[in-house]
Amino acid sequence: MIPRLTQLFPLWALVFSLLAWWQPQWLVAGKPAIVPLLMLIMFGMGLTLRWDDFRQVFKRPGVIALGVALQYSLMPLLAWTIGRALQLPQELLIGLVVVGACPGGTASNVIAYLARANVALSVSITLVSTLIAVIATPLLTWCYLGERIPVPVEGMLVSLLQIVVIPVVAGSALNTFFPRQLATARELFPLLSVIAIVVVIGIIVALNQSRMAEAGIAVFVAVALHNALGLAGGYGIARLLRQDKVTARTLAIEVGMQNSGLGVALAVKHFTPLAALPGALFSVWHNLSGSLLAALWRKQVNSEQ
Secondary structure, three states: OHHHHHHOHHHHHHHHHHHHHHOHHHOHHHHHHHHHHHHHHHHHHHOOOOHHHHHHHOOOHHHHHHHHHHHHHHHHHHHHHHHHHOOOOHHHHHHHHHHHOOOEOHHHHHHHHHOOOOHHHHHHHHHHHHHHHHHHHHHHHHHHHOOOOOOOHHHHHHHHHHHHHHHHHHHHHHHHHOOOOOHHHHHHHHHHHHHHHHHHHHHHHHHOHHHHHHOOHHHHHHHHHHHHHHHHHHHHHHHHOOOOHHHHHHHHHHHHOEOHHHHHHHHHHHOOOHHHHHHHHHHHHHHHHHHHHHHHHHHHHHHHO
């Protein structure tokens, strides 16, 4: 029963998103719950890992470097190209490029977990790309837009430690020392994680409902293309470089899913509220597309076992 409910999480995500769009006032008050829910998901993710998993990842620094390189080369280039091709207004082009120049976010770690990708690799790439963001994000923004923006890397790192690193390390420590005692918890956490991410997606939709309602079709298309081509590019390039399927899936998720919350914050602070619209749309869309992709890959992994 639990595996079946877990496999249907794209449907739950869509239903809850429509509910949040219809009655956003039911969920906007849930904004303070986003961080605790993400921490719960990350803790459950940690319960599937052992410390040796991270040791194995850091024995392959080239894969981490590949993920970070794809993140910062492919996504801003795609954003600029798509924005120009669709002739987006300057403010929307700025917002799309800013999102493309951001590091990976915690959502990518959640989707990697649900997709049965390499979670340790996903967390490692997110951490490294966030550390590099202090240089990469403003530099890329300047290269593509001619604008210089400061990046609040200290706050980003604190959030990353709180939401990702500490819960994952705690969960993996428990699983390393008490694997047999936690067998039941490991079976339940995928369903708890699905429930949590569906609620988070609903809250995000509710918080951004007014901005989404004002968006034209072109910016919707731009955001969807940006995300889809990032996912496809990350997977395709990884496979061309002869990475295994699990690694390719992980890189696809890391490349295609951005820290869109950071993109919104930077756009509002340094440009205009309209420039924040692509980031707001991206934060909703990449969770929905990532959930669907994770379900498809999870089903494929189950069929191969």
